[in-house]
Each structure stands twice: as C-alpha cells, then as structure tokens.
Amino acid sequence: MRPALLGILVLLAAVAVESFAQLFLKIGASGGPEILLLRYRRLIGRFSISSAAANWVVLGVIAYGFEILLYTFSLHLLDVSVAFPMGSLCFVGVAMLSKMLLGETVGRTRWLGVGCIVVGAVFVAL
C-alpha cells in the first residue's frame, strides 16, 4: 500500500475514534447511556455494557489515547497540510453521532457552521 493511502486510512480511523471518544465523554457527562436514543440504549443493554457514568468517561479517555497514537502515526505518512484539515472532519463525525445516537437537533445552521469550520481548516493548512 502506498504510504499516502495508508496515512489517509489511519487518519480516517483516528477521526472516527475521536468522534466516538467525544460521544463516550458526553454519555459519561450526562449520567450514563440513558441519554442515548431508545434503540441504541437497548443495544447497549443487550451487550450488558456498564451503565455507570464514570466508566464511560474512562472509555472516552482510552479512546482519546488511542486517537493520539493513530494521529501521530498518520503524521509520519502524511504532510501536515493534508492531515490537519482532514482531522477537522471529526466536527462532521461528532455532528453525525450527536444527531443519530443522541437525537440532538443538528439543523441547517449547525451544519453550515460545521461546513465553514472544515473548509476554514483547509485554508489554514495551505
């Protein structure tokens, strides 16, 4: 595999892990999986994953540590001017997870804001 392609794949994995890290912290901060939409709460219940809020915060921190490793590795393979704006895709990931799993209202204005930030990150990295 070409280093650039591998770098992009690792970076996308880092973005996904970071988005989930934020979701886990949010679940922990909100008192546990009760904040999830019902069908995902049921899914969590089926796997008998802990409902203690503190455990979700710990899970978020572990995910963050993993994300730092992935991002650092991707920086070995990619130019910062590529890695930095792609890293800002986690704003998109967080908006999607917040909408789909937590039922937050992510309307046109919020998406517009996320879009501006991602495009802005591209220009900052140029």
Added chain:
Amino acid sequence: MERGDTKLPREVFAGLVIAIVLDTIIQIAWKLAVSGIPAKASIGGTAHAALANPFFYAAMLAFVAQLFNWVRVLSRSDLSFVQPFTALSYLSVLAISAHSLHENISASKMLGVALILLGVFFISRTPFRTTDAHNAVLKHPESLRS
C-alpha cells in the same frame, strides 16, 4: 432556526473559554515537548525523551484539567453545540506560533481564520441544548456520581 434553549448559561460560556485556553496550552506544550525529538527516534526513545521533558508534564496536567472541565461543559449542553467551539483553539495556536516564530500569516490562512470564526458564529446562533435528557440529569445530579 432549531428549537430549544438559546440563552447560553454563564457556566457553559466560562467552560468553553477555559476549554479553549487549556486546549491551546496542551497543543503548545505538546509541541515543545516533542519538538526536540528526532523524527527517526524509536518508540522507546521518543517516550524516554518525552518523559524527561517538563513540557510533557505541563501538557498532561492541562489534559487532566481539560477532562474535568469538558465533562462539566458536556453535562449542560449538546455535544454538537459545544464541540465545534474547540476549533477556536486552531486560531489561538496559529496566532501564538506565528507570533513566536515572527511569521507573517498568509492571505489563505486569514481566509481560513475568517471561515472558522464564521462557522463558530453560526453554531453559536443555534440552541445550546435540544434534548430533554439534560433536564433529567440536572434534576437528578446524583446520577452523575454513580
């Protein structure tokens, strides 16, 4: 405009300001901690060099403080509302590194800065929370300590 609470409480605003300041400290301290390490250093060598650098501990301390602050912020507001505000630390880090390296900021960077500010402005116009779950937690704060 989305429905929900629009007036940002003071503690959420303060938490966001603290988050951006700590994020800036983490990134600058992290950069200073690893900047002296050769790119070709082994993982063990990199870890050893980082552990010997006081900036590494400054970054870790700020990271722990950030965790406590961020959990507090998240307990009071939408994740999709507060998380985009952290993009402001891109700008503070850019400003600090441009200042300390005496670099000029290019026109494209200025455009990027303007777009990020515009994006954060759009987000700030949306309600800070749109779900009922927060109200449940705030009514039963003991659930946070379980």
